[in-house]
Amino acid sequence: MDAAPKIRFRDAQIEMAHGAGGKASRRLVEGLFAPLLFGDRIEPLGDAAHISINGTRIAITTDSFVVKPLRFPGGSIGELAVNGTVNDLAVSGARAEALVVTYVLEAGLPTEVLEAEVRAMSKAATDAGVVISGGDTKVVEHGKADGMYISTTGIGRVIPGISISAASVRPGDKVLISGPVGDHGITVLLARGELDLEGEICSDTRSVLPLIEAMARAAGPGIHWMRDPTRGGVATSLNELARDCGLGVWLFEDAVPVRDTVRGACELLGLDPLHIANEGQFLAVLDAEYADRALDALRNTPGGHAATLIGEIREQPSGAVLGATSYGGTRVIDMLVGDPLPRIC
Amino acid sequence: MKFVDEFRDAGVIHKAADEIRRLADLGRQYRFMEVCGGHTHAIYRFGLKDILPPNIDLVHGPGCPVCVLPMGRIDDGLSIAKGPNVIFTAFGDMMRVPGREGSPLEHKARGMDVRIVYSPSDALKLAQKNPDKHVLFFAIGFETTAPSTALTLMRAKALGVTNFSVFCNHVTIIPGIRAILDSPDMRIDAFIGPGHVSTVIGCRPYEWVARNEGKPIVVSGFEPVDVLQAVVMLLRQLKAGEAKVENQYKRVVPWEGNRAALKAMAEVFELRSYFEWRGMGFISQSALRIRDTYKDWDAEHRFAVPGVRVTDPKAAQCGEVLKGVLKPVQCKLFGKECTPERPVGALMVSSEGSCAAYYNYEHRKHETLTRIGAAV
Amino acid sequence: MCLAIPAKIVELLPGEESRALVEVAGVRRHIDTGLLQDERLQLGDWVLVHVGFAMSKISEEQALDQLQTLTMLGENEAVMQEVKGYGLSDHDRKAGP
Numbered sequence: 001m002d003a004a005p006k007i008r009f010r011d012a013q014i015e016m017a018h019g020a021g022g023k024a025s026r027r028l029v030e031g032l033f034a035p036l037l038f039g040d041r042i043e044p045l046g047d048a049a050h051i052s053i054n055g056t057r058i059a060i061t062t063d064s065f066v067v068k069p070l071r072f073p074g075g076s077i078g079e080l081a082v083n084g085t086v087n088d089l090a091v092s093g094a095r096a097e098a099l100v101v102t103y104v105l106e107a108g109l110p111t112e113v114l115e116a117e118v119r120a121m122s123k124a125a126t127d128a129g130v131v132i133s134g135g136d137t138k139v140v141e142h143g144k145a146d147g148m149y150i151s152t153t154g155i156g157r158v159i160p161g162i163s164i165s166a167a168s169v170r171p172g173d174k175v176l177i178s179g180p181v182g183d184h185g186i187t188v189l190l191a192r193g194e195l196d197l198e199g200e201i202c203s204d205t206r207s208v209l210p211l212i213e214a215m216a217r218a219a220g221p222g223i224h225w226m227r228d229p230t231r232g233g234v235a236t237s238l239n240e241l242a243r244d245c246g247l248g249v250w251l252f253e254d255a256v257p258v259r260d261t262v263r264g265a266c267e268l269l270g271l272d273p274l275h276i277a278n279e280g281q282f283l284a285v286l287d288a289e290y291a292d293r294a295l296d297a298l299r300n301t302p303g304g305h306a307a308t309l310i311g312e313i314r315e316q317p318s319g320a321v322l323g324a325t326s327y328g329g330t331r332v333i334d335m336l337v338g339d340p341l342p343r344i345c
Numbered sequence: 346m347k348f349v350d351e352f353r354d355a356g357v358i359h360k361a362a363d364e365i366r367r368l369a370d371l372g373r374q375y376r377f378m379e380v381c382g383g384h385t386h387a388i389y390r391f392g393l394k395d396i397l398p399p400n401i402d403l404v405h406g407p408g409c410p411v412c413v414l415p416m417g418r419i420d421d422g423l424s425i426a427k428g429p430n431v432i433f434t435a436f437g438d439m440m441r442v443p444g445r446e447g448s449p450l451e452h453k454a455r456g457m458d459v460r461i462v463y464s465p466s467d468a469l470k471l472a473q474k475n476p477d478k479h480v481l482f483f484a485i486g487f488e489t490t491a492p493s494t495a496l497t498l499m500r501a502k503a504l505g506v507t508n509f510s511v512f513c514n515h516v517t518i519i520p521g522i523r524a525i526l527d528s529p530d531m532r533i534d535a536f537i538g539p540g541h542v543s544t545v546i547g548c549r550p551y552e553w554v555a556r557n558e559g560k561p562i563v564v565s566g567f568e569p570v571d572v573l574q575a576v577v578m579l580l581r582q583l584k585a586g587e588a589k590v591e592n593q594y595k596r597v598v599p600w601e602g603n604r605a606a607l608k609a610m611a612e613v614f615e616l617r618s619y620f621e622w623r624g625m626g627f628i629s630q631s632a633l634r635i636r637d638t639y640k641d642w643d644a645e646h647r648f649a650v651p652g653v654r655v656t657d658p659k660a661a662q663c664g665e666v667l668k669g670v671l672k673p674v675q676c677k678l679f680g681k682e683c684t685p686e687r688p689v690g691a692l693m694v695s696s697e698g699s700c701a702a703y704y705n706y707e708h709r710k711h712e713t714l715t716r717i718g719a720a721v
Numbered sequence: 722m723c724l725a726i727p728a729k730i731v732e733l734l735p736g737e738e739s740r741a742l743v744e745v746a747g748v749r750r751h752i753d754t755g756l757l758q759d760e761r762l763q764l765g766d767w768v769l770v771h772v773g774f775a776m777s778k779i780s781e782e783q784a785l786d787q788l789q790t791l792t793m794l795g796e797n798e799a800v801m802q803e804v805k806g807y808g809l810s811d812h813d814r815k816a817g818p
Contacts, residue, residue, distance in 0.1 A: 346727070346745060346746050347727060347729070347767070348727035348767060348779055348784060349726075349727060351784070351788055352788075356792075357788065357791050357792060360791055360792065361791060383724060436772070463772065463773060464753075464772045464773025464774070465772065465773075466753055466773055466774075467773070486772075489725070489771055489776070490771065490772055492756055492774070492776075493753070493756070493771070493772050493773070493774040496753065496755045496756060496774070541725050541769075541771060541776065544725075544769065544776045544777040545776070570788075570791065574787070574791060593787075595780070595783040595786070595787065596779055596780045596781075596783035596784040596787060597769050597776075597777045597779055597780075598777070599777065603756060603757075603776065603777065604759065605755070605756050605757065605758055605759055606756045606776070609755075609756065
């Protein structure tokens with residue numbers, strides 16, 4: 001009989017920080033959920049779970065979408081709900097086959113708003129090549145749910161030729177990203193309208209499955225790890241990688257693609273693009289021998305033209321992410337603590 | 346981005362670094378204090394310590410307005426906001442600073458109306474949009490920020506917006522520098538002066554540092570090229586046996602300062618006879634209060650403020666780190682009881698506090714790079 | 722206290738309590754120019770913005786001067802190309818020794 005699971009989560013109440021995808025989120029998951037739900041499981045927690053049913057490897061994942069405002073340049077909550085789950089499966093090395101959806105709707109939500117989101121989900125599902133098979137609906141009182149919350153659970157089949165795990169990451173491996181960072185998070189921030197900032201920035205929400213499949217065809221055996229840098233941004237995902245593989249992740253800061261407008265908004269607000277959420281990008285770590293092949297394949301696939309190498313894996317600093325500039329300066333890039341807070345100092 | 350990218354150019358940075366290596370006397374240990382938290386942040390963010398030779402030590406000074414704010418003042422501000430229909434507004438920097446019952450964000454989670462603003466004028470606008478509520482603006486910052494608060498108060502008065510008040514925690518930089526120089530364990534050779542404070546106060550206020558204390562001081566910008574050029578200028582002065590005030594940040598800092606900004610400050614504020622700086626004790630004439638002519642917009646006049654003093658735990662060595670006597674990692678609580686997530690003392694609380702900056706940007710690097718015996 | 726960003730004035734709003742529209746890398750924001758009322762700001766001027774207020778007018782001449790001093794420690798093509806795009810304007814040398 002196993003000893004009672006130890007709860008290491010000590011906070012007295014749940015704060016917004018616990019949902020921001022950074023350190024506080026991790027403490028909640030590892031300190032409360034994992035001991036009670038996952039028991040003795042020691043594998044690092046990833047974007048999706050792979051389970052065997054009668055010898056077939058199936059991937060399953062779930063995610064919930066809470067965004068204000070519901071619509072923003074480049075997308076809406078409905079598209080996020082489909083693409084987010086398709087992407088979680090894709091970066092775990094699986095092709096999404098079907099989604100089920102839960103809607104939590106706020107009483108008073110205009111039907112046309114709901115209809116627009118359902119249409120958006122339908123289109124996003126078609127575009128992503130996935131079927132929405134079923135779902136559930138709940139309605140809560142006015143004042144809760146910010147209009148609507150959507151939760152999607154996706155199931156899919158493992159893409160042949162990909163076998164990824166943090167344990168397979170080696171010094172010398174290369175880190176690449178599929179495109180520019182920060183678009184989504186900044187778009188939503190500006191769309192809230194509280195900031196009196198205007199810029200032509202739109203969310204990057206899309207399914208990255210076609211890109212990952214193209215990369216898998218060209219460089220499958222060389223793919224060691226993938227992740228979609230959503231809340232918490234690239235910094236958080238790379239920190240998770242560093243922790244899980246115990247090696248050092250070197251990020252070449254000047255190589256990280258950031259659109260000018262995103263950079264400008266970040267500078268104006270005192271935010272770091274590396275901490276901002278993305279909804280249409282993925283990070284991949286590849287064996288050095290396969291990196292060029294992977295990049296070629298991505299750049300020749302629609303939507304992948306901006307894919308670029310941004311770093312490499314080294315022995316040290318173990319478990320940490322180091323940012324290096326072209327002039328030789330280095331800094332430790334940490335995970336977010338909670339939500340990215342704008343600075344004036 | 347113009348006026349930014351050129352000052353981050355690798356080629357120019359290398360030139361400046363080469364010049365520093367040429368000028369720095371190998372047999373000498375240099376200790377330069379950057380007064381301002383923005384410089385602390387820039388130094389870490391751009392990894393400038395990796396570019397400087399090992400005999401140049403950058404010591405972090407007390408110019409972090411969040412760090413030097415006593416916890417009691419946060420409690421005071423939050424206690425005002427506990428009143429009915431009060432909206433607590435502050436810059437993002439303040440949101441995670443712990444009071445005795447938690448930080449503003451934690452209070453928000455418990456139901457207090459707490460909002461981040463990016464400008465004091467945002468807070469005023471909020472008051473105009475919410476006539477049935479009272480908007481409290483928790484003002485922090487040195488002289489860079491005080492004029493904006495002043496102008497906002499002038500606008501509030503002119504517009505007759507009565508549901509708005511400011512809880513004023515503006516501090517002034519010169520007494521902070523004086524406190525460093527008066528400290529018996531002080532071993533600073535020269536100062537990197539605060540670039541943005543100087544856009545308001547100009548360069549004259551630092552003349553006594555050079556003249557009376559014999560320390561060179563160079564007012565510097567915040568890009569890598571700026572900081573490195575300031576170091577070049579300090580080394581040149583020391584080599585020549587000089588001590589004077591120089592302006593490295595000429596593209597932005599006028600020698601005489603910004604008269605309109607100083608005028609606005611003088612109109613709205615007066616000096617408090619003394620104010621407590623966390624980790625440094627009471628410093629006279631080091632902070633601003635709102636004048637009687639604006640008392641209707643002064644939160645301390647409109648509300649009963651508890652005025653409780655909260656002392657930091659004895660083990661926290663914030664004061665010594667603030668004065669540059671100890672490095673963050675030498676404080677017994679660093680990285681253990683005191684981390685950015687669970688800050689005990691002042692310097693871990695703000696991202697530009699020396700301890701937080703060191704923790705976020707340096708400490709793991711320091712351990713591992715020392716072990717492997719090399720930099721990049 | 723110290724985070725301030727250079728921004729270009731792209732629209733002046735007269736009669737509107739000293740407000741202007743500035744742009745940084747394609748992102749636009751309204752700011753208060755009340756602290757620079759003595760400066761006679763014009764379209765195309767660059768200002769340093771801190772907490773939504775313009776603190777100082779940026780001198781292109783001084784910026785160029787500084788970079789040229791630094792690059793005189795050697796030649797730097799890329800930077801020279803960059804600063805050639807500035808075009809010098811009439812600014813008083815107000816920055817002291």
